[in-house]
Amino acid sequence: MTTPAAARRARELEERRERIVAAARALAEEQGWEAVTTRRLADAIEYSQPVLYGHFPQGRSEIVTAVALAGFAEMAAALSASALGPEATDVERIRSLVTAYLDIARRNPATYDAMFLLPVAVPFASEETPAVMREAFEAIAGTLRRLDVPPPAPETTAEVLWGAVHGLVALERANRYSPGNHTDRVETLVRLFAH
Amino acid sequence: MTTPAAARRARELEERRERIVAAARALAEEQGWEAVTTRRLADAIEYSQPVLYGHFPQGRSEIVTAVALAGFAEMAAALSASALGPEATDVERIRSLVTAYLDIARRNPATYDAMFLLPVAVPFASEETPAVMREAFEAIAGTLRRLDVPPPAPETTAEVLWGAVHGLVALERANRYSPGNHTDRVETLVRLFAH
C-alpha cells in the first residue's frame, strides 16, 4: 500500500518536524521564549510559516508542548540514572536525586519553563499522561521507596518532593531568594525528606 | 510653592494610576494576563493608550509589577494574621501558615502569577527589596522561630518552606499532580516542616 515515495515523504516529514522542535528549543534557550516566533521558526527550517501549521495544527503552543515532552524524556532519563547503589545512605540517595533534578533545570532553563511554567495543554496525572511524564514521576517515587526508612505514602511524598524542588528552581530563577544561599537550601531540603 | 490646583492634579494622577492597576488586576483575574492589553486598559480607565505610559514609562511590564507588589502587600498581611496564640502546637502553626498562603494563591491566581511567574523586574532578596516582600518573608521566618522545636537555621528553612509551598501551588495549577490528593499533600508538607 505504501509506495517507496510515500515512505520517503513520511520520513522527511518526521525529520522536518523534529527540526522545528529543535529550532524552537535552541531559540528559546538562547533568547527566551518570547523570541520564538512563527516567522523565526520558519526562517530556521527554511520554509514558510504555513508549513509549521501542517505539523502543528494548534500552532505555536503545540510546538512548545513538543519541547516540553522532549524535556520530560530527558528528565526521566537523568532522574533514573541518578539512583545510587545498595550501600548508599538515605541522605545520599535524596541528594543525588535532587541534584540531578536541579542540574537538568539549570542547564535547560527554557525547556524547563516549557515543562512547568508555560500553559501547555498536557494533562499530567491522568489516563492520557504521556509515558515520559509518568517515568519521571516514578523515578522520584522509586527513590523514596528504596530508602532505608521509606515515608508512609511514597507517592504523595514524591509529589510533595517534586513540588519542593520545583519551588526551589522557580523562586531561584525569579530572583525571589537571597543570593549565595543555594547549597544551604538544597541541604536543608534533602535532610527534610531523608528524615 | 504648590498651588491648590497642582495639589489637586497630583491627587488625580495618583487616583488614575491606581485605577490602571486595579483594572489590570481585575482583567487578569477575569480573563488571564494575555487579555491585559494596553488598549483594553486604556478603555477601562477611559483614556487613550499613551496616558498609560505617563504613569508607567516602562510600559505593560511595569503595570504587571505594580499588581505584583499589591499582591505581596496582601500576602504579607494574610501571613502575619495567620499566626496562632501561645497554646498552639507546631503542626497547627505551620498548617495555619501554609493554609493562609494557599488561600491567597487560590483566590487570586492571576495576581499570584504576577508575583512569581511573570518576569517582573523586582530584585527580591537585595537592598532595594520592597518592604512588602521582606514582610511576607518575615511572617514565614517568624512562624518558624516561634515553634517549640525551631529549625537550626530559620531563615534558610523559611526559604525552603516558601519554595515548597510555591511548588505545590505551581504544580497544582499546571495540572502536574494527580487530582483529589490535595489535602494529603498539604498535610505531608506540614508534618515535614513541623518535624
Place this chain on the structure above:
DNA sequence: GCGATCTTCTAGCAGTGCTAGAGTCGGAAC
C-alpha cells in the same frame, strides 16, 4: 506525458506594545 493530488508560498487579517507629533485645554501673569 497526462492529470489529479498533495504541498508550499504569497499576501493579508486582526491584534499586539509602543511612540511621534499635532492639537487642546487649564492656569498663571499682567
Place this chain on the structure above:
DNA sequence: GTTCCGACTCTAGCACTGCTAGAAGATCGC
C-alpha cells in the same frame, strides 16, 4: 478680562505578533 505659555491628551502610525485563505507549484501514480 485677556493673553499666552506649558502641560497634557489624542490621533495616527510603526513594526511586530499568531494565524489563514487562496493561488501557484511540484510530485507522483498511471
